[in-house]
Amino acid sequence: MQDKMLERIASDPNYQELRQKRLRFGWRLTIAMLVVYYGFIMLIAFSKETLAARIGDGVMTWGIPIGFGVILFTIIITAVYVFRANSEYDELTDRIRQEALK
Amino acid sequence: MMPGLSMRRFLGLSMLLLVPSLVVAAPALEGEIQKQATNWTAIGMFAIFVAGTLFITKWAASRTKSASDFYTAGGGITGFQNGLAIAGDYMSAASFLGISAAVMSNGYDGLIYSIGFLVGWPILTFLMAERLRNLGKFTFADVASFRFAQTPVRVFAASSTLVVVAFYLIAQMVGAGQLIKLLFGLEYWMAVVIVGALMMVYVLFGGMTATTWVQIIKACLLLGGASFMAFMVMMSVGFSPERLFAGAVQIKTDIALGAGQAPDEAAAAGQSIMGPGNFIKDPISAISFGMALMFGTAGLPHILMRFFTVPSAKEARKSVMWATVWIGYFYLLTFIIGFGAILFVLTNPEFLEADGGLIGGVNMAAVHLADAVGGNIFLGFMSAVAFATILAVVAGLTLSGASAVSHDIYSSVLRQGRADSATELRVSRITTLALGVIAVILGIAFEKQNIAFMVSMAFAVAASANFPVLFLSILWKDMTTRGAVVGGFLGLISSVVLTVLSPSVWEATLGNPAGSAPFPYTSPALFSMTLAFLGIWLFSITDKSGRAAVDRAGFLAQQVRSETGIGASAASAH
Numbered sequence: 001m002q003d004k005m006l007e008r009i010a011s012d013p014n015y016q017e018l019r020q021k022r023l024r025f026g027w028r029l030t031i032a033m034l035v036v037y038y039g040f041i042m043l044i045a046f047s048k049e050t051l052a053a054r055i056g057d058g059v060m061t062w063g064i065p066i067g068f069g070v071i072l073f074t075i076i077i078t079a080v081y082v083f084r085a086n087s088e089y090d091e092l093t094d095r096i097r098q099e100a101l102k
Numbered sequence: 103m104m105p106g107l108s109m110r111r112f113l114g115l116s117m118l119l120l121v122p123s124l125v126v127a128a129p130a131l132e133g134e135i136q137k138q139a140t141n142w143t144a145i146g147m148f149a150i151f152v153a154g155t156l157f158i159t160k161w162a163a164s165r166t167k168s169a170s171d172f173y174t175a176g177g178g179i180t181g182f183q184n185g186l187a188i189a190g191d192y193m194s195a196a197s198f199l200g201i202s203a204a205v206m207s208n209g210y211d212g213l214i215y216s217i218g219f220l221v222g223w224p225i226l227t228f229l230m231a232e233r234l235r236n237l238g239k240f241t242f243a244d245v246a247s248f249r250f251a252q253t254p255v256r257v258f259a260a261s262s263t264l265v266v267v268a269f270y271l272i273a274q275m276v277g278a279g280q281l282i283k284l285l286f287g288l289e290y291w292m293a294v295v296i297v298g299a300l301m302m303v304y305v306l307f308g309g310m311t312a313t314t315w316v317q318i319i320k321a322c323l324l325l326g327g328a329s330f331m332a333f334m335v336m337m338s339v340g341f342s343p344e345r346l347f348a349g350a351v352q353i354k355t356d357i358a359l360g361a362g363q364a365p366d367e368a369a370a371a372g373q374s375i376m377g378p379g380n381f382i383k384d385p386i387s388a389i390s391f392g393m394a395l396m397f398g399t400a401g402l403p404h405i406l407m408r409f410f411t412v413p414s415a416k417e418a419r420k421s422v423m424w425a426t427v428w429i430g431y432f433y434l435l436t437f438i439i440g441f442g443a444i445l446f447v448l449t450n451p452e453f454l455e456a457d458g459g460l461i462g463g464v465n466m467a468a469v470h471l472a473d474a475v476g477g478n479i480f481l482g483f484m485s486a487v488a489f490a491t492i493l494a495v496v497a498g499l500t501l502s503g504a505s506a507v508s509h510d511i512y513s514s515v516l517r518q519g520r521a522d523s524a525t526e527l528r529v530s531r532i533t534t535l536a537l538g539v540i541a542v543i544l545g546i547a548f549e550k551q552n553i554a555f556m557v558s559m560a561f562a563v564a565a566s567a568n569f570p571v572l573f574l575s576i577l578w579k580d581m582t583t584r585g586a587v588v589g590g591f592l593g594l595i596s597s598v599v600l601t602v603l604s605p606s607v608w609e610a611t612l613g614n615p616a617g618s619a620p621f622p623y624t625s626p627a628l629f630s631m632t633l634a635f636l637g638i639w640l641f642s643i644t645d646k647s648g649r650a651a652v653d654r655a656g657f658l659a660q661q662v663r664s665e666t667g668i669g670a671s672a673a674s675a676h
Binding site: 005006009010015018019022025026027029030033037038040041042044045046048049051052053054058059060061063064067068070071072074075077078079081082085086090093096097100 | 210213214217220221223224225227228229232343344347348351373374376377378382384385388389392396415416419420422423426427430433434658659661662665666667668
């Protein structure tokens with residue numbers, strides 16, 4: 001890539017917007033994922049009783065919906081990022097591309 | 103249909119000796135494995151799979167002309183296909199049989215273990231997947247060395263790739279030999295040779311195209327078969343989770359009663375499968391092991407390589423999304439299958455030895471359940487799927503190892519990027535052949551060894567060496583060649599050394615007395631990852647060399663390309 005085009009892209013406000021938005025969003029979701037997973041691990045390490053506590057009169061414990069919840073959360077949070085990136089961020093990228101190749 | 107009460111009484115007695123063998127069950131394929139009678143249905147089903155995949159290989163071979171075709175299928179795989187292929191690469195036979203067996207034995211602990219294998223995918227998605235696609239061509243070293251001096255960074259990346267591939271491959275080959283002995287009734291060495299030979303055919307002739315399709319087909323068969331089993335289990339309890347769990351708790355309670363425990367102790371033992379048990383011992387091990395699984399996923403070379411097979415960043419994102427969906431779904435299924443095995447396998451004398459243990463060992467839980475819910479034909483089908491599963495994983499690993507040698511070492515380091523595509527392709531085929539032969543020899547050599555640590559070792563190295571270098575090279579401007587190489591090797595060496603000093607190798611494999619391991623924790627990742635990050639940071643910020651200035655100056659160009667994909671590899675020509 002020539003230096004001139006590089007400078008033009010780097011100074012394009014769309015590029016700045018894309019970079020900052022995506023990085024901020026990516027980090028927020030990363031932190032959310034870390035909190036959920038390590039929260040789960042800490043619960044196991046320090047308070048096994050919480051997960052083993054029964055929900056009602058049956059054998060069902062809180063651990064089951066929480067464990068399944070972590071799996072569903074993982075899938076959903078990934079999907080949230082991908083849908084936003086594939087619409088909003090890709091539109092920005094296209095605009096940057098058009099500017100750069102003009 | 104719930105198991106009858108009289109059956110439970112009978113079991114209470116017959117299971118007296120089962121308990122100790124259940125306690126030691128671990129998610130990896132270990133424990134006793136006995137050769138079974140030759141299973142012709144399974145062999146027939148597997149022959150159909152092999153014929154189909156060889157046909158695909160023939161078609162793929164006609165399309166594999168350049169190095170790009172060989173490593174990345176010409177970049178022509180769609181996001182959905184790639185997501186299935188990643189899932190096929192990731193869901194090993196050990197995780198299918200091992201996790202369902204762990205759930206059957208210990209209940210909830212099996213779920214904790216499988217969650218660890220899933221949570222790395224979002225991290226990979228949010229911070230790395232699309233940037234990898236925009237920066238790389240064939241291997242993750244392309245990305246890690248983008249703005250650095252090629253030779254040292256590629257030598258590091260190729261070394262750590264080969265270490266990860268070697269441990270993962272040996273684990274798969276040994277697992278394959280034992281599994282096939284178990285399911286098909288073939289000799290151990292024959293099974294290893296068949297796996298090695300087929301894998302070489304796929305990779306040599308069909309390259310990434312054939313490997314991808316083998317992985318896709320395998321993923322569909324495995325997900326389909328596991329879905330059917332979980333469906334049959336849920337149908338038997340009228341789709342009521344409470345009835346499924348209540349039945350399992352009752353059976354576990356009866357087993358404990360039969361073992362001579364007092365009624366209240368037995369009830370507690372039965373209920374214990376509904377909550378965390380002894381899987382996580384101390385908080386340090388818990389965090390460290392979680393880190394190895396989470397960040398190791400984002401550093402496995404054969405997984406990272408799959409991101410170069412799609413044409414754009416958009417498809418790369420779709421790949422991880424589908425991979426996460428399928429892998430998450432798969433772990434939900436194995437949990438249901440494990441509980442199903444408590445209901446239908448632990449209560450059926452047909453599947454039990456005279457002493458109450460499972461015929462063929464505890465890892466046969468899912469296989470016996472296949473027989474219980476689908477009869478002999480379905481049993482043959484699932485056995486064939488388990489074999490196919492190993493093939494798909496070893497093919498992906500071999501391809502990744504071959505690309506490290508031919509693309510990173512031969513083409514980029516020895517020939518300084520002057521090798522033409524045809525020569526590079528020839529070198530990667532020779533490497534594939536060599537890796538295949540080595541894998542077979544090591545697979546046979548390690549038959550009697552305790553290799554349970556090998557997969558976790560592969561994850562620890564990937565998390566401690568590959569991930570820090572890759573992650574910081576993409577996101578941290580001030581990183582330099584010196585920092586990457588020193589920090590990377592620190593992570594690589596420390597993770598290997600600490601694993602050897604940990605109980606799973608020092609005590610279980612090397613035979614030292616219990617409690618003597620110098621490094622007391624399950625996984626080294628917490629320490630070795632920290633060391634790698636600190637090493638990269640320290641040796642980068644103190645780096646005042648001329649090369650360091652070039653490294654830092656190159657960041658802007660790298661960043662623009664990683665964010666926008668402008669100027670990205672022409673693999674997206676399709």
